[in-house]
Structure formats: structure tokens, C-alpha cells
Amino acid sequence: IPSHVISNTILVAFTKEEPPIAVNLVHLRLIMWRTFIQPVVDALVEHKVTSYPLPFVSFSEWLKKLESSAKDLSKETMKHIIRLLNLMHFMARLDIAIRESGEMGSKVGGVASFATTIAEHVSPIMKELRLLSSADVAQWVDYLAAMGMFQ
Numbered sequence: 001i002p003s004h005v006i007s008n009t010i011l012v013a014f015t016k017e018e019p020p021i022a023v024n025l026v027h028l029r030l031i032m033w034r035t036f037i038q039p040v041v042d043a044l045v046e047h048k049v050t051s052y053p054l055p056f057v058s059f060s061e062w063l064k065k066l067e068s069s070a071k072d073l074s075k076e077t078m079k080h081i082i083r084l085l086n087l088m089h090f091m092a093r094l095d096i097a098i099r100e101s102g103e104m105g106s107k108v109g110g111v112a113s114f115a116t117t118i119a120e121h122v123s124p125i126m127k128e129l130r131l132l133s134s135a136d137v138a139q140w141v142d143y144l145a146a147m148g149m150f151q
Contacts, residue, residue: 043141
């Protein structure tokens, strides 16, 4: 979500006489994973984070590659990431089950969709959000690069 939309929604929602208990600030217009990630891949090459486009793989395959690369880590380091790997395995199993069922009402790894009724009600700008574009994604990667994320 563009930062000006988030800040506007927060200002509008929490300056009301009776502010909501919570507002789910998630993008209201879902797009396919590849539509989002392809501009990320392009931007990473452009910023010379990688010299070649990263391949697209399933969540399960990515997890296997991650584990394979972690096999040489120290026991001390591994104990800190073991819980995260267990969570990712759970998400991978859910993702496989969801894909096999054909029920695509949740996001990758079985994460449920957030209710956005309150966000739409308190902030008209949220309701008018357009689909994320490659320019939005490139701007996000540019920001991460400017913050030194890829050094």
C-alpha cells in the first residue's frame, strides 16, 4: 500500500470521535503472486543485487532450497531459526492442500484474507486503491535499496 494511503487512513480513522478498535491496513485489490514478484526480480537485477533474474519456484521448492543452504550453519544459528522453519513447513503443507483443493480464498500458506470493511468505511482513499503496478513495486525496491537493505 502506498505510504500516503496508510497515513491518510490512520489519520482519518483515529481522529474520529469514536475511532475503531483496529483497522486492517492491507491492499484491497489482490493480484497474482507472479504479477507482484516479476517487477521485484527485475528491480533486483537493475539494482545489481543479483546479476541474473531469480527463477520462479513453488513455495515448497523454495523452502527445500532454503533448508539446503542452511545445512552448513552453526548449531547456535540453527536453533534460532528452527521455529521459523517449522512455521514455513506448516505454510508449505497448507499451500499444497489449498492448491490441490482449488479453493483459492486465502493467500500463500493458508493465511486468511483480512476483513477490510472498517478500512473502506473510514477511508475513501482505501476504497479507491488501484491494483498494484510494476511502478509501485519498483518504488518499494528503490526504497529498500536506499535504506541499504541490499548491501
